[in-house]
Amino acid sequence: MRREHGTPRSGWEKTIEGQGLAYHRAAHPEGLSRPYWDESVHYVFSMAEVEALEEQVEELHDMCLRAVEHVISARRFADFAIPEWAWDEVARSWERRDSHLYARFDLRYDGTGPARLLEYNADTPTSLVESSVVQWFWLQDAYPGDDQWNSLHERLIDRWRELRLPPGPTHFAFTNMDETGEEAMTVAYLQETAEQAGLRTISIAMEDIGWDALNRRFADLNEQVIRSVFKLYPWEWMLADQFGRHAVRHGTWIEPLWKTLLSNKALLAILWELYPGHPSLLPAYLDGPRELTSYIAKPLLGREGASMRIVTPEGTQETPGEYGKEGYVFQGFEALPVFEGQRPVLGAWMVADEAAGLGIRETTGFITDDTSSFVPHRIAE
Template identity: 55%
Template sequence: MRRRTRPPRPDWQAQVEGQGLIYAICQDPCNQGGPHAYWDESAYYEFSLPEVEALEEVVEELHGLCLDAVEHVVRERRYAEYGITSQRVAEVIAESWRRRAEQPSLYGRFDLAYDGTGPAKLFEYNADTPTSLIEAAGPQWFWMEQLYPAADQWNSLHERLVAAWARQKPLLPPGPVHFAHSRGDTEGEDWMTTLYLQETAEQAGIETVGIAMEDIGLDGLTGRFVDLEHRYIRSVFKLYPWEWLVEEEFGPQLLGGIDLGGGTGSTLWIEPAWKMLLSNKALLALLWELNPGHPNLLPAYLDSPRELAATGYAAKPLLGREGAGVRIVGPDGSVDRLAEWAGDPDRYGAEGHCYQQLHPLPDFDGHRPVLGAWVVDGEAAGLGIRETDDSLITHQGARFLPHLIT
């Protein structure tokens, strides 16, 4: 694994925006530096084929361990450790898991620390609403084809997404699949990611309809969810976290009308409810408990840092997103101030924390990459790299860099 530099293409912004990456320039004020390039092709990462093959094995093994962890939580009813106190939510998760063979489940992204010299270490698993998909699936592939046509890339995302929809199409109830995102997305990332996934479904021969989460209505007579044309929403892919969904105004109706397979008249939600147990940082502590000493895991606990206080640790809100609310605590108890980046410092943390052993990102001449390794339909499918040089945490303003296999 090496970091290479090269001049960006003169028209790079027009090219990547034309390929769907309309947020190539990041405007988020939390970056503290004003607008900057989110897509960064002034550098790229180069891997050998054996490195990528080894990472593929790691990703698929980690995915298997995560599924084993879900089975354990459901069997032992350890929902409270995830901050899940509603009995009805727990019941929906459990039934969703028991009937998982009847429910479409599409994709997820592991965030890994790796520098080519040791085992990759798991930071977290984003399996409910993972983003940075468009740039990984499309623009970085077209970048490679244009500039390095003789090279290769760990990237079968598009083909695997279409194949996953095609394989799971028989699980869908009659009628179109609605694809929903929130209008609260100011950068356009959630909207474009949803549109892209809608396109992959259409390429698999599935009828689709786009909708905003805020436009989903409830029919007063039938108690069923409807769209703006008053059509029943029989199935919906939502780029909206489950933990937010169950707290919405219509949360009770949602929990009482979830179709857990078969299309019997309620709404089938994609991703399924059991994925709430994979995108919660409590998973990290459970994985360590069930697989102590595993070379790709970091020690992690829920009650306190325990022995990690002597070596340093990251305190992660169980439901945190994009690095918000994460604190890096050194062995002397000092808190890294740059690491306290948060779009809304009070939004996350009340639900509890996971304390994970401090494992600094690899340093490539002051640049710190994290690998986003994708899983589609249970199989390793591709790689996207986010990079920061102003923080130990990969935050919302971290840049996306392409990669090659040589």
């Protein structure tokens, strides 16, 4: 693993916008000199490194599924701040093995040892367009003789064909709260992969999904029955909404309800309980830092690095945010590796239960947030 420099393609901004990354300007805070998509640098891996990472993330995914089984059988839903009325519905979703589509591991990796799990984004992962499409076309233009850890597009199409969905079109829901367009473009891309798989699809705003109380079913603005929905609206928000009690019992949702256990950072503590000392895990606890002298307190439902606190013998750092009322997990802190002053986080993608690709975001700080840039990668021949 190494970081290399290159010359950005002429007109790269229009190129990536035409490939779906239309939000690359809006998604990045103003006043930053570095663009969100930065192809002036990239990371290079050997095939052996990628194969080892694939094996590690598939093992991590299997461990996570076993953790879900443990949480449900031990009725540990309170550790995840899930409202009690939804506990049985989460369990039923798992017992039915409701179909799932994709997810992203965030990993610490420096090229010299096993990857370490930072968190699992298994309900509403983004940076998909960058990982699946934009960096693939960058590779074809800049390094056409090299390879890339990236089978996302093909695997997504195959997975849509495998899903057991009810008859009728599948609705793809975005939210009107999306200010940058990132969610809308992610949903649109996944809708495109579903259509390439042969599914009939309809686009809809989450806010326009209606509840037909008489017939006890969801419907769209044309009064068409909604039987299956892909959404990037988090399950914890749905469970807090008025219609959440209907959502857990009616319709097929992707991602499914049981994934609310994988997208919650309490998972990190459960994994450490079940697999203490595992080389791909960092120590993590729900009841406090215990023996840890360096740790990071993460809100169970936090997003984009908000409301986090890093505690080390040298001092404390905090990020702003409004998360944390639901509780925290305390994870051993191991600083991200440094490559030329930048700290990469590897986003390793899963489609269904198989490793499918890699996206990398860089930061100069310890926590990846909305100021972090996406950089492509390649596998050198």
